[in-house]
Amino acid sequence: MNNRERAMNILHYKKADRMPAVHFGYWDELLVEWAEQGHIPKELSFQVYDGSEKDRELDKLIGWDFNWFTVRAGANFGLSPRFETKVIEELPDGFLRIQNGDGLIERVKPGTSSIPAEDDYQLKDREAYEKLYLPKLQWSEDRIDRKALEWMKNQEDAKRDYPLGLHLGSVFGDIRNMLSVVGMSYLMCDDYDLLVEFVDAYANLQFKAAEEALKIYSGFDFAHYWEDICFKNGPLLSPVMFEELCAKHYKKRNELVRDYGIDIISLDCDGVTEALLPVWFENGVNTMFPIEVGTWGDQFAPARARYGKGMLGVGAMDKTAFRKDKAAVDAELARMQKLAELGGFIPCPDHRLMPGSKFELVKYYAQEIKKIKL
Numbered sequence: 001m002n003n004r005e006r007a008m009n010i011l012h013y014k015k016a017d018r019m020p021a022v023h024f025g026y027w028d029e030l031l032v033e034w035a036e037q038g039h040i041p042k043e044l045s046f047q048v049y050d051g052s053e054k055d056r057e058l059d060k061l062i063g064w065d066f067n068w069f070t071v072r073a074g075a076n077f078g079l080s081p082r083f084e085t086k087v088i089e090e091l092p093d094g095f096l097r098i099q100n101g102d103g104l105i106e107r108v109k110p111g112t113s114s115i116p117a118e119d120d121y122q123l124k125d126r127e128a129y130e131k132l133y134l135p136k137l138q139w140s141e142d143r144i145d146r147k148a149l150e151w152m153k154n155q156e157d158a159k160r161d162y163p164l165g166l167h168l169g170s171v172f173g174d175i176r177n178m179l180s181v182v183g184m185s186y187l188m189c190d191d192y193d194l195l196v197e198f199v200d201a202y203a204n205l206q207f208k209a210a211e212e213a214l215k216i217y218s219g220f221d222f223a224h225y226w227e228d229i230c231f232k233n234g235p236l237l238s239p240v241m242f243e244e245l246c247a248k249h250y251k252k253r254n255e256l257v258r259d260y261g262i263d264i265i266s267l268d269c270d271g272v273t274e275a276l277l278p279v280w281f282e283n284g285v286n287t288m289f290p291i292e293v294g295t296w297g298d299q300f301a302p303a304r305a306r307y308g309k310g311m312l313g314v315g316a317m318d319k320t321a322f323r324k325d326k327a328a329v330d331a332e333l334a335r336m337q338k339l340a341e342l343g344g345f346i347p348c349p350d351h352r353l354m355p356g357s358k359f360e361l362v363k364y365y366a367q368e369i370k371k372i373k374l
Contacts, residue, residue: 002161003065019372020065022348029355039359063366066162074213076143077169077206079136102178121183149216163221169206171246173227203249222264223257230271239275254284291315312344319349322357
């Protein structure tokens with residue numbers, strides 16, 4: 001049994017010979033640390049992307065089976081062209097004010113991969129939307145990466161040792177990125193109709209991109225959204241408003257991929273997601289990935305108790321244990337065993353491994369998670 005078969009069997013409540021050891025990548029700074037400590041070759045400490053050749057080399061060194069986030073879009077789901085990324089101002093404290101590809105103005109500290117601070121935003125009214133953003137939301141055939149999709153189509157699926165996902169884009173998370181949290185909050189009150197129009201235009205574009213990509217290649221094992229619309233205390237907008245804006249678009253897109261035989265549909269949203277789970281689950285999303293632990297603890301067991309076996313999961317391992325000691329990792333392994341016993345669940349560190357993670361503890365976890373009893 002290969003890793004693809006193991007993972008898909010577990011998520012379909014079928015037998016598997018063992019649990020796969022999966023991860024969700026690394027902070028860049030951690031790989032630099034490990035190279036300086038002599039744990040990995042220097043050439044594996046930079047330009048490591050999910051599912052890349054270097055990522056797979058790291059898998060071999062550490063003992064992982066694969067990076068779960070091996071996802072291919074096959075299409076350009078976002079702004080096209082993106083805004084020019086440029087430095088607007090160099091600040092006395094060493095930070096830079098930068099316009100990013102979403103048109104947002106951020107404060108960035110060079111040399112770090114932390115989340116940038118939102119400083120300003122451009123989409124403040126209908127004029128800005130129609131002049132700056134709407135032209136970048138138009139469909140065109142060149143949004144489809146036909147070469148990549150044809151390459152995937154011509155590969156022998158039976159030889160692939162890992163699950164491959166179709167990236168479905170985002171319904172609201174990308175828009176939050178373009179507006180900023182502040183801008184999003186103002187637009188809800190100042191011009192709700194414009195927000196509705198923006199969400200609908202973006203969602204319709206992404207549906208078209210997914211539809212055209214699937215016409216060329218539909219052999220994906222799962223489909224996946226990125227949203228990030230929650231924080232440590234819950235959603236960044238009212239669940240009622242979120243349902244009104246987004247539910248129909250999840251339903252439409254999820255029905256599309258199911259028509260092509262893709263029945264594992266996952267979603268990435270950091271923070272406390274409980275209040276938004278009904279919108280996702282009742283409109284076709286059935287897999288939580290990653291499942292952040294944060295300061296609030298386990299989110300998967302309560303979700304399973306609420307929704308039953310239709311709620312699947314990949315994640316939920318508290319990665320901060322890798323900064324501590326073997327006892328902390330053993331405690332997480334014991335907790336992962338209990339979650340695995342629920343079925344339809346694959347343990348995975350709850351997000352990218354951060355600086356300070358101890359190489360020997362990560363190797364130990366990758367070895368021991370394969371011994372989880374199914």
